[in-house]
Amino acid sequence: SVTEWSRLQSSELCLCLHSGNRSGVLQRKLKRELQQKCQCVFEGVAKAGSPALLQQIYTELYITEGGASEVNQEHEVRLMEIASRKPGGAETAITCEDMFKGPADTEAPVRTVLTKGVAGIGKTLLTQKFSLDWAEGKAHQDVQLLFPFTFRALNVLKDRSFSLVQLLHHFFRGTEEVSSFEELQLLFIFDGLDECRLPLDFTQTKALTEPTESASVEELLVNLIRGSLLPSARLWITTRPAAANQIPAECVSMVTEVRGFSDPQKELYFRNRFRDEAHTIISHIKTSRSLHIMCFMPVFCWILSTVLEHVLKTRERAELPKTLTQMYIHFLVVQAKVKNIKYEGGSETDPHWSPETRKMVKSLGKLAFEQLQKGNLIFYESDLSECGLDAAAASVYSGVFTQVFREEPGLYQDKVYCFIHLSVQEFLAALHVHQTFVHTGVNLLYTKTQKFTLLRVKPKLKHLHQTAVDQALQSTNGHLDLFLRFLLGLSLPTNQTLLQGLLTQTGSSSQTNQETAEYIKQKLSEEVSAERSINLLHCLNELNDGSLVEQVQQYLSSGRLSEGGLSPAQWSALAFILLSSEEALEQFELKKYCASEEVLLRLLPVVKASNKALLSSCNLSESSCEALSSVLSSSSLTVLDLSKNDLKDSGLKMLSVGLKSPHCKLEQLSSCNLSESSCEALSSVLSSSSLSVLDLSKNDLKDSGLKMLSVGLKSPHCKLEQLRLSWCLISEEGCAALASALRSNPSHLTDLDLSFNHPGDTGVKLLTALQEEPHCQGAPGTAETDFTELSLDPNTAFRYIKLSDNNKKATHVREYQPYPDHQDRFDRWFQLLCDTGLTGRCYWEVQWSGRVFISVSYRGIKRKGGDYDSLFGYNDQSWSLDCSEYGFSVWHEDKQTRLPQPCSSSGTVGVFVDCAAGSLSFYTVSSEELIHLHTFNTTFTQTLIPGFWLYGDDSSVSLSD
Numbered sequence: 001s002v003t004e005w006s007r008l009q010s011s012e013l014c015l016c017l018h019s020g021n022r023s024g025v026l027q028r029k030l031k032r033e034l035q036q037k038c039q040c041v042f043e044g045v046a047k048a049g050s051p052a053l054l055q056q057i058y059t060e061l062y063i064t065e066g067g068a069s070e071v072n073q074e075h076e077v078r079l080m081e082i083a084s085r086k087p088g089g090a091e092t093a094i095t096c097e098d099m100f101k102g103p104a105d106t107e108a109p110v111r112t113v114l115t116k117g118v119a120g121i122g123k124t125l126l127t128q129k130f131s132l133d134w135a136e137g138k139a140h141q142d143v144q145l146l147f148p149f150t151f152r153a154l155n156v157l158k159d160r161s162f163s164l165v166q167l168l169h170h171f172f173r174g175t176e177e178v179s180s181f182e183e184l185q186l187l188f189i190f191d192g193l194d195e196c197r198l199p200l201d202f203t204q205t206k207a208l209t210e211p212t213e214s215a216s217v218e219e220l221l222v223n224l225i226r227g228s229l230l231p232s233a234r235l236w237i238t239t240r241p242a243a244a245n246q247i248p249a250e251c252v253s254m255v256t257e258v259r260g261f262s263d264p265q266k267e268l269y270f271r272n273r274f275r276d277e278a279h280t281i282i283s284h285i286k287t288s289r290s291l292h293i294m295c296f297m298p299v300f301c302w303i304l305s306t307v308l309e310h311v312l313k314t315r316e317r318a319e320l321p322k323t324l325t326q327m328y329i330h331f332l333v334v335q336a337k338v339k340n341i342k343y344e345g346g347s348e349t350d351p352h353w354s355p356e357t358r359k360m361v362k363s364l365g366k367l368a369f370e371q372l373q374k375g376n377l378i379f380y381e382s383d384l385s386e387c388g389l390d391a392a393a394a395s396v397y398s399g400v401f402t403q404v405f406r407e408e409p410g411l412y413q414d415k416v417y418c419f420i421h422l423s424v425q426e427f428l429a430a431l432h433v434h435q436t437f438v439h440t441g442v443n444l445l446y447t448k449t450q451k452f453t454l455l456r457v458k459p460k461l462k463h464l465h466q467t468a469v470d471q472a473l474q475s476t477n478g479h480l481d482l483f484l485r486f487l488l489g490l491s492l493p494t495n496q497t498l499l500q501g502l503l504t505q506t507g508s509s510s511q512t513n514q515e516t517a518e519y520i521k522q523k524l525s526e527e528v529s530a531e532r533s534i535n536l537l538h539c540l541n542e543l544n545d546g547s548l549v550e551q552v553q554q555y556l557s558s559g560r561l562s563e564g565g566l567s568p569a570q571w572s573a574l575a576f577i578l579l580s581s582e583e584a585l586e587q588f589e590l591k592k593y594c595a596s597e598e599v600l601l602r603l604l605p606v607v608k609a610s611n612k613a614l615l616s617s618c619n620l621s622e623s624s625c626e627a628l629s630s631v632l633s634s635s636s637l638t639v640l641d642l643s644k645n646d647l648k649d650s651g652l653k654m655l656s657v658g659l660k661s662p663h664c665k666l667e668q669l670s671s672c673n674l675s676e677s678s679c680e681a682l683s684s685v686l687s688s689s690s691l692s693v694l695d696l697s698k699n700d701l702k703d704s705g706l707k708m709l710s711v712g713l714k715s716p717h718c719k720l721e722q723l724r725l726s727w728c729l730i731s732e733e734g735c736a737a738l739a740s741a742l743r744s745n746p747s748h749l750t751d752l753d754l755s756f757n758h759p760g761d762t763g764v765k766l767l768t769a770l771q772e773e774p775h776c777q778g779a780p781g782t783a784e785t786d787f788t789e790l791s792l793d794p795n796t797a798f799r800y801i802k803l804s805d806n807n808k809k810a811t812h813v814r815e816y817q818p819y820p821d822h823q824d825r826f827d828r829w830f831q832l833l834c835d836t837g838l839t840g841r842c843y844w845e846v847q848w849s850g851r852v853f854i855s856v857s858y859r860g861i862k863r864k865g866g867d868y869d870s871l872f873g874y875n876d877q878s879w880s881l882d883c884s885e886y887g888f889s890v891w892h893e894d895k896q897t898r899l900p901q902p903c904s905s906s907g908t909v910g911v912f913v914d915c916a917a918g919s920l921s922f923y924t925v926s927s928e929e930l931i932h933l934h935t936f937n938t939t940f941t942q943t944l945i946p947g948f949w950l951y952g953d954d955s956s957v958s959l960s961d
Helices: 002-019 021-038 076-085 123-135 151-155 164-171 217-226 241-246 263-287 289-294 298-314 324-344 355-374 381-386 391-400 422-440 448-453 461-474 481-489 493-498 510-524 530-542 547-558 568-580 597-602 604-609 622-633 648-659 676-687 702-714 732-744 760-772
Strands: 063-065 112-116 145-150 186-191 234-239 254-258 405-409 415-419 587-589 612-614 639-641 666-668 693-695 722-724 751-753 801-804 809-812 831-833 841-849 852-858 878-884 887-892 895-898 906-914 919-925 930-937 944-950 956-959
Touching: 021 123, 021 145, 112 241, 123 145, 123 186, 123 234, 145 151, 145 164, 151 186, 164 217, 217 234, 234 241, 263 289, 263 298, 289 298, 289 324, 298 324, 324 355, 324 422, 324 481, 324 493, 355 381, 355 422, 381 391, 381 415, 415 422, 422 461, 422 481, 461 481, 461 510, 461 530, 481 530, 510 530, 510 568, 530 547, 530 568, 530 597, 530 604, 547 568, 568 597, 568 604, 597 604, 597 622, 604 622, 622 648, 648 676, 676 702, 702 732, 732 760, 809 944, 841 852, 852 906, 852 956, 878 906, 878 930, 887 930, 944 956
Parallel strands: 112 234, 112 254, 145 186, 186 234, 587 612, 612 639, 639 666, 666 693, 693 722, 722 751
Antiparallel strands: 063 254, 405 415, 801 809, 809 956, 831 944, 841 906, 841 956, 852 878, 852 944, 878 887, 887 895, 906 919, 919 930
């Protein structure tokens, strides 16, 4: 168009003015070449052999900003399951136009972007669309020259040497006239890092700085990525998640993730594709969690559409496929029919499994299985020959089974082969293993030792299944998860019926499937990782066994789940149910199910899929921390509450690795039995994470710990906004270190809680002085130990309790006190309440003598009559500390717990209540420190009021000012 031509001329003119006419000519040639190369695509939605214009068929993909470049080895279907549970708003969406602008909160230039995405999610199409927009002058015109590469094409140059200039000449016509690129703004795109077969060694590779210096292709790539070569150039690398760690984190400026289709985009796709049948199709897909999840991938939407389009034309709607195995069987059948009609002149009613087609499926299955075992998604002619398949046959297969197996021409006729998606390869691999066993009795999954041992044993299908289950469970990254689902699904007679003509024998029975299901349930009761247990439940679903899930659903509906009587297998089934729900997992609270470490480990996939994880007071120890760290590193969890768990320093150090996740914003670690030893790890977290809120209250961090924390607070990368350090044994020395840190980096921290410490006048002055400094406008305020103002309520006092000191002191006396009648008065016991209810966090101190019960109570406690349920600590309405010369003890619901701390006939007690957190703590108070006596952890359902029971003659309590 005229507009596009104007854009092109404008950008070329700028280039000519900047670096001379020769470069302008080069840009023109390069743009024309890329337009020709990128404007047409042969992707899933286009009919086989019919190219479609990219600009016409392209649907915007959901791309998110953030994420770490570390490896995530989970099976990609599991990654999609996790992604599908992420609550809306948990991530920051980003467009291609903003890819090199970087996060809004950083000024550093973005040189290298690493974009992750599972196979088939649309990464290659995304880079092609980016290149086409540049070539047509529609976007990215700040880039003067754009060079898109694929690792598939680079792989064939493995043993050859080039200079960077020669490499560009080799791939892009018309660049021969230019030998220097340093002054130009270049963008290199490297698509498919996961397919790279070049040994990228970032530790041993020699440094190169000259673009004209010759080296191996892998050495050129390493130096480009390091920034040694063309440091001003930009790089965009795409990869599947499992290969992301091939690039060192320090070489990556920003990580993005292609998430494929959002839920509305899925529906839009099917409405555009089916129109009249759209409602039926969308409703059916939503009934199968597995199918709905896979629709994140554009290529799977196309597979699904191909199958459903065929089924709706030829079968009753009640027979729409529901499981992954059924879907892929139908897909294979459709491709066989297309081959029969299109290439063999057959009709719709002719048998579609001809001898030639059966041979083709067998050969492709063998290739799929052997390459799956090696972890290969793309194959070269050498790979084909190892599987007994020659290049000529492969070319025939790719020409006939176009939508299953592809031959892609490379540079100078080098050919690359692949299945259209990893899941298709896994399905054909499972089909090959099943067919081989049924027809020959050979178990391809056996090791050589097993084969020798079992030579004289008649093979049974259940042994094949058990071997597959065992091998899948041994996999640390779940690479056999989908293969296992397919293998077990193929054993169902209903699925084998769909493959009549291809499978000449069945070899399975309902008894075999039942034995396999029982074996899986046995494995679920053993020590199985949470992720693998979820896949085993998917396998039970493929076997049409829903008994475990039904049992747990009965527990849920009856309300008996919190009793904690489920088996390990049933807890795994609960995780499966929660993950299969259509409701978003915004918040997960472990106590709703069972406050247990064992249960947490079974429900970890649910934690990973949630936005907030509330795990306070769940009897967790340091044993949980390693697993939780892994969850934090690979999820979008933004809030983690671990308060009131005995994590210790060792647990915190394990957890700190995950706390560096870019997603985690808020961390509750109060009352976790941490000491100053934890602070070094926490300091490192503050220096390199996105934490904005950190609660470390009620941990003995001391001054030495705060000094280490202050190192992290000084870091310019620290984004902490709120820091809670109440009850951490901090004095003037620690406050001085903190003030120094905040003076160095004052821009973020605005809320600092140092209550219930001993900063002294000097510490308070140092911190409050920060607010007066011009460069510390965001400096936080702080407070010394703040007391809650309380007074005794004379309308509640028993008539043998005397009030004095302006209702601050109460004494057990023998003289009757002429208080007026009042409905709130205790009429039989020596008790009284304060006049004000408690909210938020409250602290007060009580001086006592004799024998007294220092309590908090709900307002509704019984006041009349002499029953024991009116006494503080003898009911579920109140909690008490019993103080006397015989020692301390705590009471609740008429249960006494004796405390080991020594006691005299008088003293001072501090009481701290956190109403929202359900925490009530008692301390003895000395001139130097607070000594913890006991903490009640519960859930307060009503307003709390301080109260006292003056048990002994002449006993007294006095509220401190």
